[in-house]
Amino acid sequence: MNLTMLFAATEPVVRLTPQARILAAVLAIAFMLLILDLIRRDKLLERYSIVWFLLGLAMLAGAIFPVLLELLAKALGVRDVTIALFSVTLLVLLALSLNFSVIASRQSKQITRLAQQSAIDGVEEEKPEVESKPD
C-alpha cells in the first residue's frame, strides 16, 4: 500500500442526491424562519438564538454547495458524505446540549442565591433589632 492509495481511499464516493439537497435547503430556510419568529414573539432571547441561526446557515450552505460537504468528508477521512454530515451534526448537538447544561447550572445557582437573599431579607424585616453589618 502506498501513499497514493491511502489518499485515493478518502475520495468521497457517496454524495447527497439532488432531492436530499433541495429538502435540506427548504428545511434550513424553514428553521431560520422559525428562529426569527421565536425571537419576534419573545420566546427566545437573542443571545441564545445566534448559535441556532448559524446552524441553519451552515445547513443551507451545505445544501447549496455540495463541495463544502465533500471537503468536510475529505478532512475527516471518510468516503461517505452522509457519514461526515451525521458525525459533525452529532458533535455540534453534543456541544450545544452541554452548553445548555452549563447555563442551567448557572441559573440554578443564581436562583438559589436569590431565594436565600429573599429569606434573609424576610428575617431582617421582621426583626429589625437583628442588625445588619454595614458593608
Next chain:
Amino acid sequence: MPGPCQNRSVKKLVFIPAWNEEKSIEAVISDARAHVPDADVMVVDDGSTDRTAELSRRAGALVASLPFNQGVGAAHQTAYIFALRNSYGICGQLDGDGQHPASEVARLIESVQAGADLAVGSRFSPNATPGHPGYKASFARRLGQRLFSLLVSTSTRQTFTDTTSGMRALNVRAMELFAERYSSEFAEVESLQQAVRAGLNVEEVPVHMLARAHGDSFITPLTSAFYIFKTLIVLLIGQLRPRQVGQ
C-alpha cells in the same frame, strides 16, 4: 456590651433547617432555647407547605423562609450567610425532626469555643457517650455510613465515623468558607472534605441522637445505592477542585 470573657461576648446562632416539620419543630425550638439560652434560634424553612414557619414564629424563633424547596445544602448556606451578615461568631445547627438533642449541640459549640473551626456530632463514634448505648440504625444504613466514612476518611486522611451528620457547630472561618461555596445535594459529606482541604480544624465529637419522632428518612435502599454512587463521584471531583483558602 462586650463581657470580660471574649467567649461570652460572641453572638451565637442556633439554626434548624426544616422542611415540613410542623409536628416536631416547636419541641426542637424550645429544646434549643433551653440548652443554648444565650443563642438566637432561627428556623430555615426550606419551602415548607405545612405550618412549619407559622409554628416556629409562634415558638419565638427567627424564621428565614426560602420561597421554594432548595435542598438541605441551600438551607444551611442561608443560615451561614445570615450569621455572617449579622456578625454572629458561632453557629450551631440541628435537624428539625427531633433527632438531635440540643444539649449535644451545646457541647459542639463548646468544642468550637475551645478551638475547633467545625465540630461535627457523630452517632457512630467508638468513644460513645457513657450511659448511651449508641444509635440504633438498620443494617443497610450502617453499611452506607461505613462506606461514606471510608471514602471521606480516605480522601481527607482524617477519621470520620458519621459523615452525614447534620448536627454541627462552626465558627466564622468555617461559615465564610461555606457561604462562598456549599454543595446543595451532598452538603454534609462534601463539606467535610471541603473544610479539611481548606485547612480548617475539623473535630468529630461523639454525641447521642434519638430515633426519629415523626416521618421517615427519604433514604430507601434503591435511592441510597444511587446516592452512594453519586457521592463517590462528588468526592472524586472534590479531590480535583482547587483548594479554597480558609482565612
